[in-house]
Amino acid sequence: MRYQFLFISLLLASVTWATEVKSPNGNIVLNFTIEDGRPTYTLSYKGKEVVRPSHLGLELARDKHASMGMNERDLMDGFTLVKEETSTFDETWQPVWGETRDIRNHYAEYAAVLQQQWLSAPPAQDGQQLQPRRHQRTMLIRFRVYDDGIGFRYEFPQQADLNYFLIKDERTEFAMAGDHTAWWLPGDYDTQEQETQETKLSEIRSRMHDAVNWGNSSVAVFSPTGVQTSLQMKSQAIDIDGEKRNLYINIHEAACADYATMHLELVDAQTKALSTKLEGSSNAYTPNPGPSAYPLPKPFTFVSHLTPDATGLKGAMQTPCKTPWRTIIVSDDARDMLSSNLILNLNEPCALDDTSWIHPTKYCGVWWEMIVGRGSWHYTNDFPSIKLDQIDWSKVKPNGTHKANNENVKRYIDFAAKNGLDQVLVEGWNVGWEDWANMWKRDVFDFQTPYPDFDIQMLNDYAHSKGVKLLMHHETSSSTQNYERHLEKAFQLMNKYGYDAVKTGYVGDIIPRGDHHYSQSMNNHYLYVVKEAAKHHIMVNAHEATRPTGLCRTYPNLVGNESARGTEYEAFGGSRPDHTCILPFTRLQGGPMDYTPGIFVTRLNTWSNNTSWARITIAGSLALYLTMYSPLQMAADLPENYEQFDDAFQFIRDVACDWDESIYLEAEPADYITVARKAKGTDNWFIGGKCDENGHQSVIRLDFLDKGRKYECTIYADAKDAHYETNPQAYTIKKRTVKKGDVLKINEAPGGGFAISLICTPTENRTRN
Ligand code: NOJ
Ligand code: CA
Numbered sequence: 005m006r007y008q009f010l011f012i013s014l015l016l017a018s019v020t021w022a023t024e025v026k027s028p029n030g031n032i033v034l035n036f037t038i039e040d041g042r043p044t045y046t047l048s049y050k051g052k053e054v055v056r057p058s059h060l061g062l063e064l065a066r067d068k069h070a071s072m073g074m075n076e077r078d079l080m081d082g083f084t085l086v087k088e089e090t091s092t093f094d095e096t097w098q099p100v101w102g103e104t105r106d107i108r109n110h111y112a113e114y115a116a117v118l119q120q121q122w123l124s125a126p127p128a129q130d131g132q133q134l135q136p137r138r139h140q141r142t143m144l145i146r147f148r149v150y151d152d153g154i155g156f157r158y159e160f161p162q163q164a165d166l167n168y169f170l171i172k173d174e175r176t177e178f179a180m181a182g183d184h185t186a187w188w189l190p191g192d193y194d195t196q197e198q199e200t201q202e203t204k205l206s207e208i209r210s211r212m213h214d215a216v217n218w219g220n221s222s223v224a225v226f227s228p229t230g231v232q233t234s235l236q237m238k239s240q241a242i243d244i245d246g247e248k249r250n251l252y253i254n255i256h257e258a259a260c261a262d263y264a265t266m267h268l269e270l271v272d273a274q275t276k277a278l279s280t281k282l283e284g285s286s287n288a289y290t291p292n293p294g295p296s297a298y299p300l301p302k303p304f305t306f307v308s309h310l311t312p313d314a315t316g317l318k319g320a321m322q323t324p325c326k327t328p329w330r331t332i333i334v335s336d337d338a339r340d341m342l343s344s345n346l347i348l349n350l351n352e353p354c355a356l357d358d359t360s361w362i363h364p365t366k367y368c369g370v371w372w373e374m375i376v377g378r379g380s381w382h383y384t385n386d387f388p389s390i391k392l393d394q395i396d397w398s399k400v401k402p403n404g405t406h407k408a409n410n411e412n413v414k415r416y417i418d419f420a421a422k423n424g425l426d427q428v429l430v431e432g433w434n435v436g437w438e439d440w441a442n443m444w445k446r447d448v449f450d451f452q453t454p455y456p457d458f459d460i461q462m463l464n465d466y467a468h469s470k471g472v473k474l475l476m477h478h479e480t481s482s483s484t485q486n487y488e489r490h491l492e493k494a495f496q497l498m499n500k501y502g503y504d505a506v507k508t509g510y511v512g513d514i515i516p517r518g519d520h521h522y523s524q525s526m527n528n529h530y531l532y533v534v535k536e537a538a539k540h541h542i543m544v545n546a547h548e549a550t551r552p553t554g555l556c557r558t559y560p561n562l563v564g565n566e567s568a569r570g571t572e573y574e575a576f577g578g579s580r581p582d583h584t585c586i587l588p589f590t591r592l593q594g595g596p597m598d599y600t601p602g603i604f605v606t607r608l609n610t611w612s613n614n615t616s617w618a619r620i621t622i623a624g625s626l627a628l629y630l631t632m633y634s635p636l637q638m639a640a641d642l643p644e645n646y647e648q649f650d651d652a653f654q655f656i657r658d659v660a661c662d663w664d665e666s667i668y669l670e671a672e673p674a675d676y677i678t679v680a681r682k683a684k685g686t687d688n689w690f691i692g693g694k695c696d697e698n699g700h701q702s703v704i705r706l707d708f709l710d711k712g713r714k715y716e717c718t719i720y721a722d723a724k725d726a727h728y729e730t731n732p733q734a735y736t737i738k739k740r741t742v743k744k745g746d747v748l749k750i751n752e753a754p755g756g757g758f759a760i761s762l763i764c765t766p767t768e769n770r771t772r773n
Contacts, residue, residue, distance in 0.1 A: 042060075077141075107349065111349075153344065158326065172293060176266075191232055222285075271300055280295055348556075366637050382438045406455065434450070437479075631679055659761070687710060692760075693750065704760075
């Protein structure tokens with residue numbers, strides 16, 4: 005049945021008032037208004053424009069599954085403001101693990117209660133005109149205005165005219181005030197494992213094709229100007245506080261739960277319409293979204309673009325419900341981008357009653373040798389494919405390259421025990437690796453049956469006898485129904501043998517077929533696994549899952565994610581030296597990354613046939629344990645490689661992975677990052693500095709040390725002639741005693757860095773400042 009919408013004429017009048025909301029220190033100012041019935045906001049920082057007038061809204065699908073069916077109406081226009089709510093909030097909370105012991109959550113809140121009203125007149129039936137029906141809908145837009153940015157979200161109370169609805173796309177706009185420099189990844193529904201591009205906004209389109217990692221196991225690129233969040237930008241220098249300064253602007257999201265991951269599509273001078281095209285090999289049959297019916301915003305405006313599921317729709321909602329927070333972090337000091345807690349603050353407090361079993365973890369693993377290609381995850385080469393229930397593994401011929409074998413695993417356990425590492429990851433321990441990847445095979449693993457040469461009882465007993473745990477591996481091959489079917493038993497098995505952490509993985513196209521890695525249904529899957537794991541006191545580190553949005557505040561057993569291009573790519577052609585100077589500004593905004601640092605032997609052909617090489621010096625590798633914050637840190641290289649450089653490995657033995665305090669001393673995206681961190685529950689500090697291919701001179705004032713105390717300072721630095729390409733293993737280790745106020749000057753080589761430990765010497769009658 006076709007309905008006509010008759011707008012109540014009152015609502016069409018354009019409204020000129022605006023509400024202004026200031027952050028606690030007044031630096032950030034949000035303006036909200038209704039412009040021709042469309043919710044609109046602007047944002048400024050110290051009086052400078054950050055976001056120009058930008059519309060807010062969602063297009064909804066006319067679909068039989070929506071309560072209003074084919075009569076569904078968009079949440080885009082025809083709004084009036086019926087109520088405003090303002091409040092302030094100031095609370096300090098303690099994360100279970102983190103960069104600091106205390107986090108202050110201080111903001112001004114503003115909620116706009118909006119109403120849409122219209123009359124729908126059904127067409128005449130049997131010559132009789134039916135009475136028009138009056139519809140009324142309420143939607144809230146809630147803003148939180150912090151000193152370092154804002155978060156806002158849409159909220160949908162339960163109501164007769166907004167019950168079940170389907171999102172065609174969210175149309176949140178972010179109109180930028182200039183042609184900023186941006187550090188971006190191609191917008192993709194299935195992978196985040198690309199090198200970051202650095203271009204002006206106006207150059208995104210021309211760079212896009214070369215920016216895509218077309219060879220990745222899943223690629224679904226949605227637009228020639230589509231980028232991922234977290235997106236870091238930098239404005240041209242402008243006058244701020246009487247000086248020429250740049251604005252650093254970051255767009256991301258917080259608390260993405262039961263909702264699709266957001267991308268951004270840039271409207272540039274060439275944009276004729278928002279994209280409806282999908283390129284790449286991953287689940288390429290996904291229906292394209294229909295064109296948007298609304299006028300295009302001005303060039304330099306980003307428009308939100310959600311990840312669809314197999315239907316091509318972006319979300320199936322039931323009120324009451326809400327979207328994730330859309331976040332904009334802004335400052336004229338790049339260091340503030342890294343110390344911001346805005347995204348964590350916008351997440352809900354911890355949902356777990358007991359968190360005593362969650363702990364920071366340093367681990368090594370039977371992993372790098374397979375990634376590099378010297379060993380295999382699979383056990384036999386005898387079958388073209390396997391069916392899990394049809395193989396008697398005790399009769400199968402081993403291939404001789406399977407690395408998750410008793411002897412090799414024991415070697416890693418011994419290495420971990422000797423060096424104070426907590427856990428040993430073992431990949432390839434379970435049956436199914438013979439034909440695991442990208443076959444769209446549903447029953448690919450059972451997560452319970454070890455290969456015959458992996459004695460699960462013996463190896464766990466052996467590890468425990470040495471004070472070490474094994475770290476479980478569940479590669480799902482993206483067969484999510486299969487994983488959910490086996491999950492309970494898989495976690496029971498972990499509990500039985502004493503595992504308390506699992507690394508999961510989602511390589512290849514998603515099954516159920518047609519779905520995408522970052523869709524609403526997949527985001528629900530990842531969170532389901534985290535919640536089920538918590539019931540079993542298991543910590544989760546998910547690879548290839550969606551990029552984090554601070555959910556680790558609510559579920560602190562989510563101790564890590566990959567969700568970007570990790571160290572594995574050093575074995576797949578390498579990553580640029582500035583890669584790790586960008587990730588903290590982008591990928592790490594939403595939560596820690598299992599980057600798996602620590603490669604000491606960077607030329608892989610010295611111990612394998614792999615001709616790839618890691619673009620980093622040894623001192624630079626040490627720095628990553630500080631600059632890439634994570635409560636889960638791997639020492640990824642082989643034990644025999646570390647044994648060649650045992651004096652440098654001492655830093656990995658010593659460094660903490662949980663902190664009372666963190667101070668970003670120097671930072672510039674893609675150039676350098678220097679951070680000092682105070683180890684949790686101690687008076688010891690660690691400092692790390694990492695730079696790009698140009699090298700960096702770091703000047704560190706030890707102002708943050710306790711007055712009147714002495715510290716044993718060990719400096720692991722690049723040697724004078726060190727270079728990530730020609731001389732990566734040249735480092736110096738110097739020791740001296742330091743005190744508050746001393747200054748350290750350290751030279752970072754191209755692609756290098758440094759690491760410092762400051763161990764507090766016991767003193768009596770010390771004076772604290
Ligand atoms: C990709 C992960 O990132 C990597 O760490 C893992 O070894 C492989 N998948 C196999 O699961
Ligand atoms: Ca990966």
